[in-house]
Amino acid sequence: MGEALLRTNGLKTHFFTAEGIVKAVDGVNLRINKGEALGLVGESGCGKSTLALSILRLIREPGKIVEGEIWFEGEDLLRKSDEEMRNVRGAKISMVFQNPISSMNPVFTVGSQIAEAINLHQDVQKHEISERVVEILDKVGIPDPSERMKDYPHEYSGGMTQRAMIAMALSCNPRLLIADEPTTNLDVTIQAQILELMKALREDFGASILLIGHDLGVISEISDRIGVMYAGKLVEYSDLAGIFEKTKHPYTQALLESIPRLGTEQERLLIIRGTVPRLINPPSGCRFHPRCDHAMKICSEQEPPLIEVGQGHEVACFLYS
């Protein structure tokens, strides 16, 4: 196992709403090694994005990180002051969001926004910044970067805007890039391009990646390891082979079976019955048991701990304990 870059310990982020406490992230232990790409998958509403925002401490009212630790390069991010945290955001950990087009300020040019990001964290001369912007836009594959940097975001296509967002996120050479469903709102061909780009950039910049998505097929394209989240909990965590060949958790199995595949004689795509439980009042015991085909008596009574079942392969399910 490599050296850990980021480790969360029993991280709990809850939202205190009028209806009750939503336990969006409820005791997650996550580990991202240096240079590694970790994919985090799960259905909508299972707490993936909340986990990502928690790492950057961008959770806002009524949400709050109530418990846990986030260790990053030997320091607990949760103990940092607001100002220290600002020096982490963008410089050491940066994030790419789901909606590229609305993630850019409409009244400034793309170039000036990337320049601002560089300016925030680095002491660079004005003319050098311009060179840096051109360079980084070129790296993410924007054609004619010295001209296109003067364009406004609405003059870019969706795919180009996401490239520019990635450029902005990488502009200060962060150690960790969090990509929250970076391809969800793009069409399929552009999706593939963006994934290719992230793959290439990972080698180029040597940053670790936390890639969040709901599509196991897409996520596995660039991930070394996969974490499967369900209802605010991490239920399985393994390298690609472990997830695809020695699948343990029934939820992961169900996710795998719901990936459409060419050339197989599957008549119908499997649908996981039921929906993600409301996190205000999650099911007792294992949160997946009401939807699980293998549910046993113990599943509704006790919470399964995350246990190691193989080399670096952890699963939270009573079938294996």
Next chain:
Amino acid sequence: MIEPSCYERSNDFMPNRLSAKSKEETEEVFEPSKATQLYIVWRKLRRSELAVVGFGIVLAVSIVALVAPVIAPYGTGMVGRSRRPPSVEHWFGTDAAGRDMLTLVLYGARISLYVGLAAVFLNVMIGLAIGMVAGYFGGAIDEVLMRITDVILSLPELPLLIVTVTFFETRSIHVIVLVMGLIGWPFMARVVRGEFLAIREAAYVEAARSMGASSWRIIIRHILPNMFSTIIVIASMDIPWYILYEATLTFLGFGDPLSNSWGVLVQKGYLYLTSAWWMITFPGVALFFTSMGFNLFGDGLRDALDIRTRGR
């Protein structure tokens, strides 16, 4: 109607834009190219004939105000006989004191524009400050500020102006402007607060935060600039209101009788309505066209400055 996207795209090949991008911009790459943005706004403004008419009037009045001493045929003192009808020497006639009406109307543009611009400027400043504070801090501060705003908004503006003006011993034109500034801000404060709360939730604000921008920086770089178009539009539509309010106040006897604003001229002309129609007519027409011009221009700006549709 031409499809807006190709309409704007053809923009790329327009010589204006190319030339605007050539020299100056290579040096100052990171400033939003003002020329290009203004040009886009102008193109959109031009689509509406009424807006162009409004712009023409606003431009004409502004020029008149600037060069009044140069183009006025006489000085503002007595230059002829009292209450002479329009003639070759005095195109707009003369008033009761024997002053040239054309000269007075031309000079009046200065006062009216000053009143409109200064009152709106005060409104914007006060409204921006109060709206931003309310939006940023929220909670009790927001509640108190917005209730004060509501109270002022709920009172009819003209009586409130009259009452407030009477608190001041001198009634110079500057006092009138100050009072209008003190009373007119609530609407601006409301709008600013609303915009602030809306823009704060925008994805690009979240993205800026994720890049490590401080709250202060987010307000200055991201929230304020995105409010500008709204503020400009409201301001431009408020200007005629203050010009008219000043005239109304003066007409009712609460203005600055020494200022020679259009309102003062109308008020004096009213006394001679039956014997010297030109004394009330020409300043009245000037008031009418100026306020209409600002209104049309403001309307056009509202459509042209809408960022969500700009350039698409």
